[in-house]
Amino acid sequence: MVFPTTRWTLIRQAAASPTEESRTAMEELCRRYRTPVLQFIRRRVVQSEQAEDLTQEFFAKLIRGDLLHRADQNRGQFRSFLLHVVRQFLLDERDRLMALKRGAGQIHQSLDEGSVEEPSGSASAENEFDLAWARTLLQRSVDRLQREYSDQRSVLFETLKDSLDGAKPAAGAELAIRLGMSEGAIRVALHRMRTRLGQLIREEVADTVPSGSDIDEEIRLLRKTLEQRR
Amino acid sequence: MSDSNPNEPTHLVDKLNQASLLDLALDQEPAGPRRAYALPSQSDLAPLFPDFEIQDLLGFGGMGCVYKARQTRLDRAVAIKILPKELAKDELFSERFAREARAMARLNHPNVVRVYDFGQAGDVCFLIMEYMDGMNLRELLNAGSLPASEVLRVFEQVCLALDYAHREGVVHRDIKPENILFSKTGHASLADFGLARLAMDSGCEVSLTQTRQAMGTLNYMAPEQWENPKTVDHRADIYALGILLYELLTGRVPRGSFPPASSLCGSPPAIDSVINKALQVDPALRYQSVMEMVQALSAEAPGVTNEAIHFGTFTRIVNLGGLVSRPKPAPVAKRKVARPIDEKGTIRSTNMSLFIACATCFGLFMTWTIEPVGLDGMSLAIQVEDVVVPNWLVAVGAVTTFILLRWREAVHPFRSLLFANALNFASVIHLIALVSRGCPAVSTDGLQVLTKLNVIPYLLLAMLVLQQIELAWRMIVFIFFFLIPSDNSSDMKKTKPSRAPEEKDDLEKKPAAAKSRDTASLLQKVVKLLPAGLGDDIEAESRSWHARCRCGCERSIWDLGGIRYKAAGEPLRFLYCPDCNKLGWHRVVRKDEFPKDVV
Numbered sequence: 094m095v096f097p098t099t100r101w102t103l104i105r106q107a108a109a110s111p112t113e114e115s116r117t118a119m120e121e122l123c124r125r126y127r128t129p130v131l132q133f134i135r136r137r138v139v140q141s142e143q144a145e146d147l148t149q150e151f152f153a154k155l156i157r158g159d160l161l162h163r164a165d166q167n168r169g170q171f172r173s174f175l176l177h178v179v180r181q182f183l184l185d186e187r188d189r190l191m192a193l194k195r196g197a198g199q200i201h202q203s204l205d206e207g208s209v210e211e212p213s214g215s216a217s218a219e220n221e222f223d224l225a226w227a228r229t230l231l232q233r234s235v236d237r238l239q240r241e242y243s244d245q246r247s248v249l250f251e252t253l254k255d256s257l258d259g260a261k262p263a264a265g266a267e268l269a270i271r272l273g274m275s276e277g278a279i280r281v282a283l284h285r286m287r288t289r290l291g292q293l294i295r296e297e298v299a300d301t302v303p304s305g306s307d308i309d310e311e312i313r314l315l316r317k318t319l320e321q322r323r
Numbered sequence: 324m325s326d327s328n329p330n331e332p333t334h335l336v337d338k339l340n341q342a343s344l345l346d347l348a349l350d351q352e353p354a355g356p357r358r359a360y361a362l363p364s365q366s367d368l369a370p371l372f373p374d375f376e377i378q379d380l381l382g383f384g385g386m387g388c389v390y391k392a393r394q395t396r397l398d399r400a401v402a403i404k405i406l407p408k409e410l411a412k413d414e415l416f417s418e419r420f421a422r423e424a425r426a427m428a429r430l431n432h433p434n435v436v437r438v439y440d441f442g443q444a445g446d447v448c449f450l451i452m453e454y455m456d457g458m459n460l461r462e463l464l465n466a467g468s469l470p471a472s473e474v475l476r477v478f479e480q481v482c483l484a485l486d487y488a489h490r491e492g493v494v495h496r497d498i499k500p501e502n503i504l505f506s507k508t509g510h511a512s513l514a515d516f517g518l519a520r521l522a523m524d525s526g527c528e529v530s531l532t533q534t535r536q537a538m539g540t541l542n543y544m545a546p547e548q549w550e551n552p553k554t555v556d557h558r559a560d561i562y563a564l565g566i567l568l569y570e571l572l573t574g575r576v577p578r579g580s581f582p583p584a585s586s587l588c589g590s591p592p593a594i595d596s597v598i599n600k601a602l603q604v605d606p607a608l609r610y611q612s613v614m615e616m617v618q619a620l621s622a623e624a625p626g627v628t629n630e631a632i633h634f635g636t637f638t639r640i641v642n643l644g645g646l647v648s649r650p651k652p653a654p655v656a657k658r659k660v661a662r663p664i665d666e667k668g669t670i671r672s673t674n675m676s677l678f679i680a681c682a683t684c685f686g687l688f689m690t691w692t693i694e695p696v697g698l699d700g701m702s703l704a705i706q707v708e709d710v711v712v713p714n715w716l717v718a719v720g721a722v723t724t725f726i727l728l729r730w731r732e733a734v735h736p737f738r739s740l741l742f743a744n745a746l747n748f749a750s751v752i753h754l755i756a757l758v759s760r761g762c763p764a765v766s767t768d769g770l771q772v773l774t775k776l777n778v779i780p781y782l783l784l785a786m787l788v789l790q791q792i793e794l795a796w797r798m799i800v801f802i803f804f805f806l807i808p809s810d811n812s813s814d815m816k817k818t819k820p821s822r823a824p825e826e827k828d829d830l831e832k833k834p835a836a837a838k839s840r841d842t843a844s845l846l847q848k849v850v851k852l853l854p855a856g857l858g859d860d861i862e863a864e865s866r867s868w869h870a871r872c873r874c875g876c877e878r879s880i881w882d883l884g885g886i887r888y889k890a891a892g893e894p895l896r897f898l899y900c901p902d903c904n905k906l907g908w909h910r911v912v913r914k915d916e917f918p919k920d921v922v
Contacts, residue, residue: 102379231336231344243748250870258340298348303379312348319342 100303101171111158120172122300123152126234129225130179136218137183151182171301171310176222223318230315235292238286248272253283257290363388363405363447371444375403377737391454400454401439411448420448427516434484434513436504455512457505464500464574474571477503477511479617482564484513486613489557496555498563499543500570542566542576546604558606565601565609568594569590577602594620719746744794751787 101122104115111119130151135144154160160178235257242250252272269276298308336344365377368390375392378519382389387406394401410416424441427450437453460477481503488495495502495516502514503853545562569577572594575585583595597619603609610616723746 227341227345227917228334228336231341233335233337235334235336235345254335255338258343259346260340287347288351290344291349291351294345294348295351309349312345314344316342316349319345 102303104171116156116158119158120156123155126171126175126226126229126301127152128229129222130175132225133176133179133218133222133237133247134183136221147183147186147267150178154182159281169303169307172223172226172311176219217280220318220321224322227315229299234290234297237293237297238290241289250286253279253286256283257287259287326377328559361488363408365390368403368405368447371447372449375401377403394451400456402452402454404450404452406448408446411443411446417443417448423518424450424464426491430488430491430493430516432478432484432487434512435488435532452514453512455504455506455514457507457509459505460500460511460571460773463505464570474568475620478564478568478571478620480511481513481567482613482617485560485564486617488513488516489613494555495560495563496559497543497549498560498567500567542578545606547606556606557613558611561601561609561613562603562606564613564616565598569598648893696712741798744791744798747787747791747794751784751791755784864883 101118104111104119104122112280126210131148132150134147138147140145140223156177197295202262239250239254249272252268266276269279272279274282294312298311302308302311365380368377372392374396375394378393380388381391381402387404390403390405392401392403393399406420410420419442421696424438427438428441436455438450439453440451442449480496485495485498493516495513497515497518498513504512504514506512526732543563543566545555545559548559566576569575569581569584572584574592575587577598583592584598585592585595597616600619601609601616610619
């Protein structure tokens, strides 16, 4: 009945003096949520290969623990922490490049300076970040579900996967014949699949929030972002 | 998002309504109404427990919720279990609760979660228990299937705990993977003794029917627990053990007429009969005690239980318990099987020592037999200082190096390496000094014929230097392999290619910094680049020395052959333990003396 602390809690607890364990947890989290960060950086940098490099550097710094002191108490979730530090990182990077430019007299037109400070631009970029985050999160959960269904039930998963969001499976009767199950059984199977997916999403979210009670709040926040987009 | 990103392949989730997927997650744990009892918040509890600092909510289930807390006075982590308020309203409950809690607190066994205290604060009943910092068995199972050797190790620990409890007259009644908790060192403990009975007696519907977690319990209930709960005895636990063993092996719970475990997971067929006997409907036909079942198991599958102690698998449990590789258990963290010590690398270096020894002895012999010519005109002091001592030193050094390298299994590997290194180094220095002074000690100036051969000292020197480099390299590898606890990092690396596909392209290029940070794995790569045999044996050597760390972890730890100390008849050494990451006094034994029964 005793659950382990979430990864994010582990990292925050060890922020002052990172342990091997907290570093591994950080690495793991970073690996999961690399895509949203990459996309965020891409939006602000002109050349896309530079975005790759910057992302790489950012995560290297993060895993080394250079940015961890910014994980203060009021920034609860890993998501908002990551967004905060990546913005700081880009600003620092821009300053550094500017200094370099002045110093060496070379042209490094790389970071889209305007958009970093422009409030409306950054608001939408944050939105995009959250959207990408939600997508990554769901993607991981669905993949895990698919892995769980990779045994004899893979056909079931393949058939029902489009209905995971609650859409009625098309041609229910035909489906029933194809799977050799009754329509009722299919409904139950789908319900089980959806329940499990819900659990998996929660597990994914749990790793990025400080404690179990914050999971619902985080999911609602992400949901709101998704609704605003539509 | 994906449309702005041509590189990103479209995924199934792009076709689905993402918002309603998130709704699924929200539906899982409705904030209030559907839970059978109100969850007390941290701030509610703080005034009730002034001696404790309430930290995180660890989880909740049928029998209330569990908070992690710090007992400030003792500065230890504890788990506080808060029972549902509804229970405390029952007048008879508190008496029964006290009785059960005392029975629980009486249990003192390494594989039973300790109960420190119990009581009633305000309107809540609580239990204060030992805090286990790892995962529970359910989470381990969800993470992937455990290999048979580990399954049996965990299972054995559960059996030991149960056997002890039964002898103390306590029946668990609610054995399930959720109640088997791990510490980060991989130590398994059984929790929640007697709570199920408490719930059942108080007629509390909460525990068995209304929450998702508790539903799992039904799978482990013996038939008599359904039919006549009042007459249940310890054999109901044995039934649950049968279910648990089956689930541990196959990943599913046996229902109805189930296929034998051996046909599903390739476990030894003998285990099937043990499971079948444990799952008999009539308690009289089951094993009558837990020990009987364990004995049957070890008689049926003798090899497997011993194998369970193998430390490679143990490390994996430690990793899992410590949350290191949760998504997928690393396929058994086997390091490359090291070759026997006497292969190429060592042979080469021992032969070189032998050759140096022979050559020096020959040179010495020559100098001494032609003494009148070679040593003419030298004072006795110079003769002794420049000729006799250095020559013999080189000879003795080479011979000892040879002996040490050849028969070092008799001596501690690191010490013999250190000694050989020192001797060799001394020989090198002397030879350099002699050659640079043009001293005739090892050259053979005295004899006309041999004058042409005064290349000999240079040859000797070159060989010694080569050997010195090799020895130094061995020392470095030896130290780095074990001073840096590379278990996690290197194993993680090896398992990476087998990770899920979506993770693979997620972090194609590992950050450069993270790579260089890992000196140990870098070293491993360098070792691989070297000629075969050089460095391979080093790991095997130190693996043959095990130690029992005082922090409680049982595994091979790095033995520098350091300071020895004896306390209360126990030989101790000052060593480094990669598990608790500190230097300290450890009991050290050789591998063959390592106790077979870890518990």
